[in-house]
Amino acid sequence: MTMVQEMNDRSTPKRPEDKLTIWETLRRRPEMVTLTILVVICVAVSIINPNFLQPGSLIDMGRASVVTGLFALGVFAILAAGGIDVSFTAIAALTMYSLTKFVITVAPDLPMAAIIAIAVVAGALLGAVNGLLVHGLRVPSLIVTIGTQYLFRGILLAFVGTVWLMELPPQMTAFGKAALYQFQGANGVTVDLPAYFLIFPVVVGLAWFLFDRTLMGRAIFATGGNPEVAARLGYGQRVVHVFVFAFAGALAGLAGIIHVSATRMANPFDLVGTEIEVIAAVVLGGARITGGTGSVLGTVAGVLLITVVSNTLVLVGIPSTWQRLVVGAFILLAAAFFVRRKQKPKQRKAE
């Protein structure tokens, strides 16, 4: 929570003549809109159906948001730098399946910490390939990553394997099961709060630090704002490109291994196909697809919003088949809002 407060501090007016109007605040901090919608939905749903506040359903949603959230932070870094990535799910699938197979067949005694470290490094390397291609070929990152998505997935299915791995190495199963805390549900069922939940806030903290407190973070935004100017001002474009894609790759590798441990099996056909939902979450969080905007907090809010919408419709009696409809409507509304945000406040007053 300290992070949220600190981020707010910067835009908090300190002197009376510095007061910002509500519109200006929203223009600067669009993630506040996302957060507000999120809170309103949560409050509304818990009034209609108090089951929403049961530990069981909260933990379900949390579980769903850890993997999406890690992916989304990676995508956010790339969007902020003015690119886009659709290959991260393929990176996650390739890393998680190959690594699980490797542990089962070659190194069954590998400690969990080492497994996670390898997943992160392998993901980063695959991501760096994207970055080098985008920089070297001067091709739009959408094209490059469509190519590498097929490539990575092709390598996985052609050379690594197509069989579901149902028997995970014990250390991975243990990691997936490890509980921080046990809840006694109302219906007598015990619900575990999984330990891997902790990874997400830690990564959120790291990402926030990276974007807000390091020169690299500013260089990423500079590149997204105007790549030519950024290069002219001395921000090394090659470093930025390789970094953001490697960052997204590392988070994808991490997300992949968590996904395997949580679902207790490694399915090589998993994950690929969920890219659009992740990108949608990031865009809902206020990042523009054209680059240079958005925030870590907004991305988290976007992820939670999508997760809550997908999981609570059933609780309030809306058929689950409506999920896509609602998410689609939200994305269009958000897009319309962010376009209007670009107009000057004066024009708005005149309307």
Next chain:
Amino acid sequence: MSDGHFLELRGIHKRFGGVHALRGVDVTIDTGVAYHLLGENGCGKSTFIKIISGAHAPSEGEIILDGQAHNELSPIQSLEAGIETVYQDLSLLPNLSVVENVALGDQLVSGNGRLMRLLNRRRLRETAREAIRNVGLEPTAKLLGTMVGDLPLAIRQRVAIARAIAADARLVIMDEPTTSLTRHEVDALIELVGKLLERDVAVLFVTHKLEECYRIGGQAIIFRDGECISQGPIADYSRAELSHLMTGRELDTMRYRKGIPQAEEVLRVEGASSGAAFEDVAFSLKAGEVLGITGLSDSGRNEVALALAGHQPLSAGHFEISGAQVHLDSPADAIARGIGYVPEDRLSEGLFLQKSIYQNEVTLILDRLRGRGGIVDKRKGREAASKISEAMNLNTGNIDLPVSALSGGNQQRVLIGRWLSIEPKLLVLHGPTVGVDVGSKDTIYRAIQAMAERGIGLIIVSDDLPELLQNCNRILVMNRGRLVDELDAATTDENRIYQSMLGSANEAA
């Protein structure tokens, strides 16, 4: 350093493919002095500043910076030595705050361009506050936190200069800094330059505005066709000498043969207004006449051009084409009335770059080329396109070449030539030679004159005053949305037009 100059360039050559942009330039720059880099468009000025700022590597020659010889500079090396360039686009990042735009460079450069470093937010704020105060702005938290993209241009320019101060600049290069400023803002900028000079910073202006050069004083560096042909105190040169040195021609011989206005009136504009952009504009144009419209960028001249092209409907008044009153509510209306419009930004607005010359030339007459079954008659189209390339003197025999393979001047000729296909009555050319080299300018001007001789009425909207003087019969001057002056090109000069452009801004100031 005893004999030390801050920066010396010796025998600098730069070639881009077949184009020899710089041909052995020698220039010396010392701190605390103002320099004015003068020369026509395309003479190598911008290539020169890009070499100093590290954006381009010279093909040949030596750069001596603080006594150290280099073959080329990287952007970081140049920044580290304190060379800051304020390009026309100001090199600001619209999505970052004023603080970040002003002060990030300081931390980037002190870390040698390494990005994996902590950001010192406190130092960032302090550096920015100090620098912002130095350019005469009040560093309130609101201003410091504002995204630069949300600021007005004059403030943005100050932010760019504040960045140079924050980086402890020793040489600030300003590329046409006063182009879109009001008189008042220009005065403030000149005062700011004085402050920079006092701090022992060198200032290099790239400009066309001789009056401002004289006001600032210092050294003139004059370029022509990629060579530095003269350097010395600006006060030692008269205006006529400067123009002569820049163009290599006596002013009188620079004029092209004017069109001869015929009796028929092709266009009459009566009491035309469009929102706040322009008001009560009235003028007329005869067949075969070339009319110039100029003014500062916010004077309404651009909007008048757009209104004629059907892009900006009138709120009052009307247009008459050959005596008949017309409404131009869309570009299609304008084309149907025989009005052609060549936009300022030909790359984004006018040409299909990946398509061939042939395909670009026939876009306006596809309707007429439609044969049986609605299929375009290619043979007829190719004939028309060949005829146009001949008329426009496109020096390529191959009309299947993609337009992107042509030089800027040839692209512009393709764009202008396209309108010949509809036999227009009136052709509006918006900045016809922006970003075009000297040689191509000449051929474009010849094409303009040839069209005038065919009886087409031409309007050139431009802020390139020599261009207007060379090509037009009459020049209309706009200021704050109104037509303030009408001058006969044969008897007026740049100074007179310029006075008129700034006229009422003067009174207000």
